[in-house]
Amino acid sequence: MSERPVNEMSFEEAMKELESVVDALERGDVALDASIALYERGALLKKRCEDELKRAEEKVAAITLGADGAPTGLKPVEGL
Amino acid sequence: MDLIDDPQPGQNTPEYTVSEISGAVKRTLEGEFGRIRVRGEVGRVFRAGSGHLYYDVKDDRNVLACTTWKGQVAQLSVKPEEGLEVIVTGRLTAFGAQSKYNLNVEEVTVAGQGALMALLEKRKKQLAAEGLFDASRKKKLPFLPGIIGVVTSPQGAVIRDILHRLRDRFPRKVLIWPVAVQGANCAPEVARAIAGFNRLTPGGALPRPDLLIVARGGGSVEDLWGFNEEIVARAAAASQIPLISAVGHETDTTLIDYVADMRAPTPTAAAELAVPVRMELIAWAEAMGGRLSRAAASGVRQRQQRLADLSRALPRKESLLDTARQRFDRTADRLDGALTAGVQRRRLHLSEVAGSLRPGLLNRMIAAHRNAFQARARALRPAQLQTRLTAEREALTRLERRLSIAANAQQQRRATALAGAERMLATLGYQATLERGYAVVRSGTDLVTTRAEASGHAALEIEFADGRLEVATTGARPTRKTKPEDPPGGQGSLF
Numbered sequence A: 001m002s003e004r005p006v007n008e009m010s011f012e013e014a015m016k017e018l019e020s021v022v023d024a025l026e027r028g029d030v031a032l033d034a035s036i037a038l039y040e041r042g043a044l045l046k047k048r049c050e051d052e053l054k055r056a057e058e059k060v061a062a063i064t065l066g067a068d069g070a071p072t073g074l075k076p077v078e079g080l
Numbered sequence B: 001m002d003l004i005d006d007p008q009p010g011q012n013t014p015e016y017t018v019s020e021i022s023g024a025v026k027r028t029l030e031g032e033f034g035r036i037r038v039r040g041e042v043g044r045v046f047r048a049g050s051g052h053l054y055y056d057v058k059d060d061r062n063v064l065a066c067t068t069w070k071g072q073v074a075q076l077s078v079k080p081e082e083g084l085e086v087i088v089t090g091r092l093t094a095f096g097a098q099s100k101y102n103l104n105v106e107e108v109t110v111a112g113q114g115a116l117m118a119l120l121e122k123r124k125k126q127l128a129a130e131g132l133f134d135a136s137r138k139k140k141l142p143f144l145p146g147i148i149g150v151v152t153s154p155q156g157a158v159i160r161d162i163l164h165r166l167r168d169r170f171p172r173k174v175l176i177w178p179v180a181v182q183g184a185n186c187a188p189e190v191a192r193a194i195a196g197f198n199r200l201t202p203g204g205a206l207p208r209p210d211l212l213i214v215a216r217g218g219g220s221v222e223d224l225w226g227f228n229e230e231i232v233a234r235a236a237a238a239s240q241i242p243l244i245s246a247v248g249h250e251t252d253t254t255l256i257d258y259v260a261d262m263r264a265p266t267p268t269a270a271a272e273l274a275v276p277v278r279m280e281l282i283a284w285a286e287a288m289g290g291r292l293s294r295a296a297a298s299g300v301r302q303r304q305q306r307l308a309d310l311s312r313a314l315p316r317k318e319s320l321l322d323t324a325r326q327r328f329d330r331t332a333d334r335l336d337g338a339l340t341a342g343v344q345r346r347r348l349h350l351s352e353v354a355g356s357l358r359p360g361l362l363n364r365m366i367a368a369h370r371n372a373f374q375a376r377a378r379a380l381r382p383a384q385l386q387t388r389l390t391a392e393r394e395a396l397t398r399l400e401r402r403l404s405i406a407a408n409a410q411q412q413r414r415a416t417a418l419a420g421a422e423r424m425l426a427t428l429g430y431q432a433t434l435e436r437g438y439a440v441v442r443s444g445t446d447l448v449t450t451r452a453e454a455s456g457h458a459a460l461e462i463e464f465a466d467g468r469l470e471v472a473t474t475g476a477r478p479t480r481k482t483k484p485e486d487p488p489g490g491q492g493s494l495f
Helices: A011-027 A032-054 B018-033 B112-129 B157-169 B186-199 B223-228 B230-238 B255-259 B267-274 B278-313 B317-355 B359-378 B383-428 B430-435 B451-455
Strands: A059-065 A071-076 B035-047 B053-058 B063-068 B085-095 B100-110 B147-152 B173-178 B211-216 B243-247 B440-443 B459-464 B467-472
Touching: A011 A032, A011 B278, A032 B278, B018 B085, B035 B063, B063 B085, B085 B112, B100 B112, B112 B223, B112 B230, B112 B255, B147 B157, B147 B186, B157 B173, B157 B211, B157 B267, B173 B186, B186 B211, B186 B223, B186 B230, B211 B223, B211 B267, B223 B230, B223 B243, B223 B255, B230 B255, B243 B255, B243 B267
Parallel strands: A059 B173, B063 B100, B147 B173, B147 B211, B211 B243
Antiparallel strands: A059 A071, B035 B053, B035 B085, B053 B063, B085 B100, B440 B459, B459 B467
């Protein structure tokens, strides 16, 4: 199992690892002390996923273009 | 001088300078035809360095030269391509410097859907041959993009549909790159937008999106034509950011759909492909949390149960020794009794044996043995031995006498036989014969008995009765005349 820091993982990676952690724990073939470490890892992964899910916010902006068609900046878009 | 000259032939016909007639033709062409539409197939296309576009539109017999000035080229919704069936719109005019007329084209449209589809097929084949449609080129869409870039018109239903669906599923940051979604500017703007999004830096002031959606609502084939342009398809293929195309309705398939990493049938569907449903994920995370706690708890519980089971199965320490202790007690108990009984049994046996043991018994036994010994000693006397010795000595003397007699008799018999044999030898030997005048002839040790044999030897030895004599032979050769032999080579006897 990869022991990458959870906050470096993408949502999808955290999700996949959380699933495999839960599967491993449910199979019950992990040594007790390892299963405690596994549980702690699972709790971290779950928190990582939940944080990402909580962070959901909508922000819409349109790119403003110069005369040459190159992007110059952003302007907020509302009411759509 | 004659005032009335001969009229020269053609004097009445108006005379023009070249420029005058060129101008007149030009005016006539422009005035007579005005703005017209011409249908034909695009022939040779030449784009000059100046940016002007020169091309032919032809049918099976004739050719019409067409020009589109640099300033007009950008307005064309379809760029003329050789072989394309088109309707060109413009003004007929003449170019006096070359005595040529041509059509100044302001607008090109593809003549009928069949022709458009044929053009699309041709481009599809070419891009497919380059491998731009290969499944191996398709990038995987991110599961949850942080920023979504949308290339579309900032007005209208399309962006609204996308934003609504994103809001329903999983609100995200959205960057809109406004483009024209139809007309001549569509293709270059869309291509530039895709490339432009790719050039942004992740996390910058203008952050680079994790996913692109190129979207447009439904429309006619001509309306959607910008998304069939090669530059758009190539820009989409070159995009490093995963790209979803959502152009037109479900039944419309444009060139960009083939190169996109994912094709959505509608803009709404593109939003659905772009993000997962947040509420579902929240439910999933809760479920996972529940399973995680339950699994961890049940892991501990199972082990507790197992420990309890094992503890019950483990016997008490004291009970392990019970049996052994009991055996020891029983055995120890018997130990004292056994020793006493053993000693008593042996004592009893000793007293039984010792009871009959007295000196008188021994004396009686000695007296009995002494009597038996004395009886035997009395029977032992020397007279018996001497009687036997005398008898044996007499037998020996008799045997000596018999041996001497037998030996003498045998000696006598042997002497008599020897004398007889000597007499017999004298009678039979040849020496006695020699006495009577005979002789023995020898050669060496061999006996010679015939004349023929004797004539073969040079020397002979003759034995007489009184000794031997060496003689030499003289008549070695035979004296008898032999029969003459047949003359060699002579005639043989008839008989």
